[in-house]
Every structure is written in structure tokens, then in C-alpha cells.
Amino acid sequence: MTAVAADRGGWRAVLGAVATSRLALLCLVVLGGFLVVAVVGPSIAPYGANEVGVAESLSGPSLDHPFGVDQLGRDVMSRVLIGARDSLRIGVVAVGIALGVGVIVGLLAGYYRGWLDDALMRLMDVLFAFPAILLAIAVLAVRGPGATNAMIAIGIVYIPVFARVTRASTLALREELFVRAARSVGALDRRIIVRHVLPNVAAPIIVQTSISLAFAILSEAALSFLGLGTQPPAPSWGRMLSEGQGFMEDAWWIAVFPGLAIFLLVLALNVVGDALRDALDPRQRSAMDAERRPA
Amino acid sequence: MRSYVLRRLGQALIVLVGVSIAAFSIIHLVDGDPVRLALGTRFDQETYDALRSRAGLDQPLVVQYFDWSSSAATGDLGVSFRSGRSVTSLIVERLPATISLAGGALVVALLIAVPLGVISALRPRSPADYVATVVSQAGISIPDFWMAILGILVFARTLQWLPASRYVPLSEDPVGWLEHLILPAVTVGVVSGSVLTRFVRSSVLEALGRDHTRTAHAKGLSERVVMTRHVLRNALIPIVTVTGIQLAYLLSGVVVVEVVFAWQGLGQLALQAVQSRDYPVVQGAVLLFAVFFLVINLIVDLLYASLDPRIRYR
Numbered sequence: 001m002t003a004v005a006a007d008r009g010g011w012r013a014v015l016g017a018v019a020t021s022r023l024a025l026l027c028l029v030v031l032g033g034f035l036v037v038a039v040v041g042p043s044i045a046p047y048g049a050n051e052v053g054v055a056e057s058l059s060g061p062s063l064d065h066p067f068g069v070d071q072l073g074r075d076v077m078s079r080v081l082i083g084a085r086d087s088l089r090i091g092v093v094a095v096g097i098a099l100g101v102g103v104i105v106g107l108l109a110g111y112y113r114g115w116l117d118d119a120l121m122r123l124m125d126v127l128f129a130f131p132a133i134l135l136a137i138a139v140l141a142v143r144g145p146g147a148t149n150a151m152i153a154i155g156i157v158y159i160p161v162f163a164r165v166t167r168a169s170t171l172a173l174r175e176e177l178f179v180r181a182a183r184s185v186g187a188l189d190r191r192i193i194v195r196h197v198l199p200n201v202a203a204p205i206i207v208q209t210s211i212s213l214a215f216a217i218l219s220e221a222a223l224s225f226l227g228l229g230t231q232p233p234a235p236s237w238g239r240m241l242s243e244g245q246g247f248m249e250d251a252w253w254i255a256v257f258p259g260l261a262i263f264l265l266v267l268a269l270n271v272v273g274d275a276l277r278d279a280l281d282p283r284q285r286s287a288m289d290a291e292r293r294p295a
Numbered sequence: 296m297r298s299y300v301l302r303r304l305g306q307a308l309i310v311l312v313g314v315s316i317a318a319f320s321i322i323h324l325v326d327g328d329p330v331r332l333a334l335g336t337r338f339d340q341e342t343y344d345a346l347r348s349r350a351g352l353d354q355p356l357v358v359q360y361f362d363w364s365s366s367a368a369t370g371d372l373g374v375s376f377r378s379g380r381s382v383t384s385l386i387v388e389r390l391p392a393t394i395s396l397a398g399g400a401l402v403v404a405l406l407i408a409v410p411l412g413v414i415s416a417l418r419p420r421s422p423a424d425y426v427a428t429v430v431s432q433a434g435i436s437i438p439d440f441w442m443a444i445l446g447i448l449v450f451a452r453t454l455q456w457l458p459a460s461r462y463v464p465l466s467e468d469p470v471g472w473l474e475h476l477i478l479p480a481v482t483v484g485v486v487s488g489s490v491l492t493r494f495v496r497s498s499v500l501e502a503l504g505r506d507h508t509r510t511a512h513a514k515g516l517s518e519r520v521v522m523t524r525h526v527l528r529n530a531l532i533p534i535v536t537v538t539g540i541q542l543a544y545l546l547s548g549v550v551v552v553e554v555v556f557a558w559q560g561l562g563q564l565a566l567q568a569v570q571s572r573d574y575p576v577v578q579g580a581v582l583l584f585a586v587f588f589l590v591i592n593l594i595v596d597l598l599y600a601s602l603d604p605r606i607r608y609r
Contacts, residue, residue: 123313126314131547133550140569142321142324218436225440226566241438241441255444259438263437270435
């Protein structure tokens with residue numbers, strides 16, 4: 001017997017609950033839009049990301065160039081559209097790393113408790129003691145700048161959050177009747193963890209994934225802004241902001257549109273994350289609010 | 296209470312040892328010889344040997360760690376590869392700028408969060424609640440460095456109300472210090488305040504729904520007395536924790552905003568050290584930031600335990 005918190009019907013109910021919020025629904029549409037742009041961005045962009053001289057440099061928004069043109073004569077809208085893929089890819093892979101490692105750590109610590117729990121959670125405390133952006137910078141100091149290293153750095157930063165969320169739920173579950181029943185019929189620990197515990201800790205993990213994705217995208221933008229994340233010639237929203245900063249007085253559009261893209265994507269992820277949390281795991285609200293932090 | 300304090304101190308000490316090992320490891324995890332990387336391509340063997348010896352890199356690893364950590368415990372964080380100056384003095388030089396920004400941002404955050412969070416909790420689902428929710432959600436989602444750029448464009452360049460960048464020491468020019476602080480502090484404070492607003496709202500809502508609040512109402516106490524003595528006082532306890540966490544991040548996590556405002560704080564020092572591969576400074580800064588975080592968390596936990604006696608017995 002496997003106790004699954006959200007079966008197919010349950011998921012339909014969760015999606016229904018999320019859809020009852022008009023704002024969450026709107027943000028789901030926005031998220032879908034960003035996903036489409038990430039997939040087909042290079043095909044729908046009117047110009048190449050590094051195509052120079054498409055118009056007079058620093059010319060403002062117009063019908064031909066709705067987001068204006070940058071200092072090298074590149075179309076800002078094309079760069080924003082093409083840059084969506086890297087921003088999302090780095091965010092998704094980084095959260096994937098954090099999710100994979102954090103959930104395993106949390107499951108092992110919460111299920112076995114004792115010295116393993118103490119050792120793993122103290123290790124998580126050590127990681128958690130470093131401010132997110134600084135830890136990422138420190139990792140990049142060791143591994144060198146670049147998109148791949150930025151994914152690893154951001155992934156490491158978010159491991160403790162997933163470990164803590166998973167451990168807390170696992171601790172409560174290990175004493176549940178169905179887990180004790182599985183143990184009493186001689187089920188192996190690995191089977192109990194995978195078949196009985198993991199599906200039941202999925203709800204807070206899903207919520208955390210959505211929220212962490214928002215912060216991972218912010219972190220990637222911050223690292224690229226500092227020149228440590230995505231490297232040129234690949235277009236990155238954070239890097240575009242950094243380049244546009246020097247031209248703010250003459251050409252505000254270079255920095256405003258990529259910033260707006262980051263803001264809308266992160267806002268949509270946060271709103272959907274909150275709606276998911278309210279539907280799946282309302283008790284987590286206070287705990288997660290406490291652990292939110294500016295990138 | 297004593298056993299709680301000792302237990303908590305013990306935990307912090309274990310984490311501190313872990314943090315010191317992590318900070319120490321940075322220089323050894325670098326792909327290649329850290330001294331060669333720091334010196335670049337043009338250097339002579341004598342300079343190389345001197346720098347390597349001064350950093351203690353010619354010693355066995357365990358000896359290096361104990362030398363480094365025992366020196367760090369006495370406030371000696373080594374010598375910068377780049378400037379040849381003591382890392383501690385470089386950090387102390389930047390501390391006032393960082394404390395000014397963190398303090399200013401925390402004041403702004405609390406000025407936003409407390410009224411907005413309380414009003415929103417007192418009138419759930421009202422237009423005020425809706426505005427507070429939207430503002431806090433937007434504040435959490437906005438990249439602080441983008442807001443910094445927009446702030447400079449609007450308030451410094453276009454309206455010319457405030458200076459655009461640079462830290463002015465308080466001791467040199469108090470008015471200039473304040474003028475230069477406003478824009479960065481508001482930028483960082485709005486983001487922090489958004490996080491706090493959500494927490495104030497949920498804490499006040501939780502306190503409003505508790506039995507003792509209902510009893511206070513049933514006894515016929517005035518709304519003001521119920522709010523100040525029973526609701527806000529209880530709601531304050533978790534808010535203290537989150538404010539502490541926010542302060543720890545403000546002291547160390549605003550690197551990008553410091554860069555935008557050319558604010559010569561610790562974050563910018565750490566970043567410059569990473570960019571110039573000045574590993575002793577990176578190690579020192581990372582260790583210091585983690586210690587900030589640990590100490591503030593410890594103070595918050597102890598404060599929390601003294602505010603809420605139930606915590607000590609858990």
C-alpha cells in the first residue's frame with residue numbers, strides 16, 4: 001500500500017484551487033508565455049542576439065525596434081527574447097541540482113535520525129550560514145566564471161532549503177501508521193523511503209521548487225550582472241542590465257526591458273508558488289516566508 | 296535557560312568550525328596554484344616564493360588550517376596577495392559603509408513592513424490588504440540591482456534630488472552621509488521590507504485567531520488594549536527572528552547593490568577580491584560574513600527564548 005498525498009484527482013483539485021485565484025491564473029499564463037519564448041525565442045526574434053548595426057546605435061523604442069537599440073546597434077527585444085532560454089535553463093538546472101541533493105539529504109536525515117541526521121544537518125547549517133549570493137560568488141571564485149559553474153553555484157546555495165523542508169516532513173512521516181506497518185511487514189528502508197515517504201513529502205517540495213526557481217533566476221541575473229555568470233557573446237538579462245547601466249541617461253531602454261523581463265518572470269513564479277502552497281501545504285506559509293531572502 | 300544557552304552555543308561552535316573549514320578550503324579548491332593565478336603571467340621566482348611562504352602554503356595542510364584558524368580567532372586574517380595589506384585592516388576599513396547601509400535598510404524595511412503588515416492583517420481581503428499583498432509580492436520579485444539603476448535614473452539623474460553613488464563617512468560629513476545613504480538604503484530596504492511585510496501579516500493574523508485574543512475580547516477589553524497587549528506582543532516574537540535573519544543578510548548579501556552605487560562596503564571588497572583572485576581576502580570576507588550570520592542567529596535565538604519560555608523546553 002502506498003499512501004500518495006496527491007493522486008491524479010488530487011492534482012486536478014490542486015490545479016483547480018490554483019486556478020481560483022485570478023492573479024495566479026494570470027501568472028500561469030505569463031509563465032507559459034516565458035516557456036514558449038525560451039523554446040522558440042531564437043526563431044521568433046526578428047534579429048540575431050549579436051547582430052550589430054540593425055539600426056543607429058542607442059535609438060529609442062520604435063515600431064521596428066519595440067525595445068530600442070543598444071550601444072552596438074543590436075536589437076534589444078531580440079536579445080531579451082533569446083536571453084530567456086539561458087535564464088530559465090540556468091534556473092531550472094540549478095534548482096534541479098538543489099532538489100536532487102537536498103531531497104536525498106533531507107530524506108536520509110529525517111528517516112534515519114541519530115548521528116547521520118546530526119552530521120548532515122550540521123553540514124546544511126554550515127552551507128546555510130553563508131549569504132546566498134556570497135556563497136555563489138565563493139563557489140565561482142573556486143571554479144571560475146561561466147554559465148555551467150553558475151548553475152552549480154546556485155544549486156549548492158539552495159541545497160539546505162530543500163534538505164530542511166524534506167527533513168521536517170520526513171520526521172513527521174516516519175512515525176505514521178502506514179510507515180510503521182510497512183516496517184513491520186519487513187519492507188526494506190530503501191523501499192519505504194522511495195514508495196511511502198517520498199510521495200508524501202512531495203507537496204512542500206513542489207512548493208519550494210517553484211519559489212526557489214524564482215530566486216535562482218534572480219541569483220543568475222545577479223551573477224551575470226557581476227560578470228560571473230553567463231559570459232558574452234551569449235545574451236543574458238543580467239549582463240544586459242550591467243551593460244545598459246552606463247547608458248541610462250541617454251538610453252534607458254537598454255536596462256529597463258531586460259529588468260522588466262526578470263521581474264515579470266520572478267513575480268509569476270512567486271505568485272504561482274504561493275498559490276500552490278496555499279493549495280498543497282498551507283501550514284508551510286510562515287516557515288517559508290521566514291526563509292525567503294533577497295538574492 | 297542556562298542549558299538552552301549552552302546547547303545553542305555548542306551548536307553554533309560546531310557550525311563555526313565547519314564554516315572555518317569551508318572558508319579555509321577556498322584557496323585549496325582552486326583549480327591550479329592560487330599564488331600563480333594571483334600573480335598572473337609576469338612574476339619572478341623570488342616574489343612567488345615570498346608570497347607562498349607568507350600565505351603559509353608551503354606548510355602541510357593541517358598545519359596551515361590550524362595556523363590560519365588560530366590567527367583568525369585572534370583577528371589576524373592574513374595578508375592580501377594584491378595590496379600586501381592586512382586583510383583585517385581592509386575589512387575594518389569597509390565596515391562603517393556596510394553597517395550604515397544595513398542599518399539604514401533595516402530602518403526602511405521596518406517602516407514599511409510593520410504598518411503595512413498590521414493594517415493588512417487587521418482588514419483581510421480589504422483593498423488595503425490587496426495593496427499590501429501586491430506591493431510585498433512585487434518587492435520580493437524585483438531585482439534589487441534593477442531597482443537601484445531605476446532609482447539612480449529617476450531620483451539622481453532626472454529629478455536630481457539625491458546623489459547617485461558613493462559612501463560618505465559619517466564622521467566626515469553627517470549630512471552628506473545621510474544624503475548618500477537614502478537611495479541605497481531605500482532600494483535594499485524595500486526588498487527586505489517586502490519579506491518582512493508578509494511575515495508581520497501572517498504573525499498578526501495568527502495572534503488574532505488565538506484563544507487568548509478571543510478571551511481578551513470576551514472580557515470586554517478595548518480594541519487598543521487587545522491589540523497592543525495581546526496581539527502585537529505575541530506577534531512580535533516570530534517577527535524578531537525574521538528581522539534578525541534579514542539583518543544578517545543585509546550585512547553581507549547586498550553585493551550587487553553595493554556595485555551599482557559604488558558603495559565601498561564589504562560586499563564590494565569580497566567581489567573585487569574574487570575578480571582579482573586575492574584569495575586571503577576572499578577567505579577573510581567569507582569567514583566574516585558567516586560569523587555575522589551565526590552571531591546574529593544566536594542572538595535572535597536567545598532573544599526568542601527569553602521572549603517565549605516554551606522554546607527553552609523544546
